[in-house]
Amino acid sequence: MAAGDLTFGMQISSHEVSSAYGMVCRATEVLVPTSTEQLAAAIKSYAKLATKQPVHVRATHKYYHSTASFPCAAATAGQHDLPADSSAAMTVDVLMQGMDQLVTAGAAAKTITVQAGMTVSSMITIAKQQGLAVPLMAVPNYGGLTIGGIMATAATGTGTAGSPSALCDIVTNIQWVDGKGEVHSSDRSSPEGRAICGGLGVTGVVTQVTLQLQEAGKVLVRTNAHLADTRLMDDIEAMQKVSVRRSAATAAAAAAAAAAAAVAAACSSGGVSSSGVSGKCGSSSSSSSSSSSG
Ligand SMILES: Cc1cc2nc3c(=O)[nH]c(=O)nc-3n(C[C@H](O)[C@H](O)[C@H](O)COP(=O)(O)OP(=O)(O)OC[C@H]3O[C@@H](n4cnc5c(N)ncnc54)[C@H](O)[C@@H]3O)c2cc1C
Incomplete structure (x- = not known):
């Protein structure tokens, strides 16, 4: 069967896929589906073809991040860049990346359902647009990883016991296409759900995922320093000095505020406080201490 017969109008890009680190996968066919139905139809056709010739299918995305060769359909024993025809199989x-959209958002349940080609960066942005947040410890710290890739490798974040530490910890439902082209919807806790998380894609292609998010917090962390590392130690020492000066200024301001509060308290009780703090009653800018000092 000619390659074009199997693609159902999906764009066939070049027969190569580059990783984020310059490695290259080569395959007989490279498909870019935009829907689960489109992908399922193509895999059904590959399944028919597989009765005559082995067919190896792998999911990945342009600029994939895995440094192991799992995303390459033609790869064997850790080698990425084998020629597409090095395998007896069709690859x-x-x-x-064509499946990177928000499908549904459930504000009350604090869930979003997204396509599996969505990146970490987009997932965080979309969650924010819904007034929700991804528990940050649940995802690895690289914005370009995809939801499907993170689940397949069980790549972890930095959460500790009791908090989500992997994306699979916040997945509630997974839609996926098996090797026959059948579409499944599996709970995360089902045998299929457990096999998909960390299964390196051998169960099939994950196409859509429902994630349990949380209400957005109000803390914003912003990095203002973009420094070259040519003067690394000098820069760190300079930042430490600024930090020490800020701490000293904050401590002085806190001490002054505490002293003023003690004076105000002493004035309002008509004398010197038990801690011996004294000050001029009526000099405070606070209206309560002014009125109580008469
Ligand atoms: C075993 C392993 C463990 C790793 N653990 C960590 C970690 O803990 N923390 C960390 O920061 N990084 C980790 N990495 C490195 C990197 O973050 C992961 O490889 C990550 O999956 C790359 O994301 P990606 O979207 O580029 O996936 P890709 O590199 O494209 O694919 C990675 C794997 O997932 C499969 N896959 C991709 N998309 C789908 C899909 N939609 N459906 C089914 N299968 C799919 C691929 O076939 C391949 O097997 C790990 C890598 C490996 C190989």
């Missing part, structure tokens, strides 16, 4: 890389 198909499915690029998921």
Whole structure:
């Protein structure tokens, strides 16, 4: 069967896929589906073809981040860049960047359902647009990783016991296409759900995922310093000095505020406080201490 017969109008890009680190996968076919139905139809056709010839299908995306060769359909024993025809099998890389959309958002349940080609950066942005937040410890710290890739490798964040420490910890439902082209919807806790998380994609292609998020917090962390590392130690020492000066200024302001409060308290009780703090009653700018000092 000719390659074009199998693609159902999906864009066939070049027969190569580059990783974020310059490695290259080569495959007989490279597909970019935009829907689960489109992908399922193509895999059904590959399944028919597989009765005559082995067909290896792998999901990944352009600029994939895995440094192991798992995303490459033609790869064996850790080698990424084998020629597409080095395998007796027909090799198909499915690029998921065409499936990166929000499907539904459930404000009350604090969930979002998104396509599996969505990146970490987009997931965080979309959650924010819904007034929700991704528990940050649940995801690795690279914005370009995809939801499907993170789940397949069980790549972890930095959460500790009792908090989400992997994306799979906040997944509630997974839609996926098996090797026959059948579409499934599996709870995270089902045997299929457990096999998909950390299964390196061998169960099938994950196409859509429902995530349990949380209400957005109000803390904003912003990094203002973008420094070259040519004067690393000098820069760190300079930042430490600024930090020490700020701490000293904050401590002085806190001490002054505490002293003023003690004076106000002493004045309002008509004398010197038990801690011996004294001050001029009526000199405070606070209206309560002014009125109580008469
Ligand atoms: C075993 C392993 C563990 C890793 N653990 C960590 C970690 O703990 N923390 C961390 O920061 N990084 C980790 N990495 C490195 C990197 O973050 C992961 O490889 C991450 O999955 C890369 O994301 P990606 O979206 O580029 O996936 P890709 O590199 O494209 O794919 C990675 C794997 O997932 C499969 N896959 C991708 N999309 C789908 C999909 N939609 N459906 C089914 N399968 C799919 C691929 O076929 C491949 O097997 C790990 C890598 C590996 C190989």
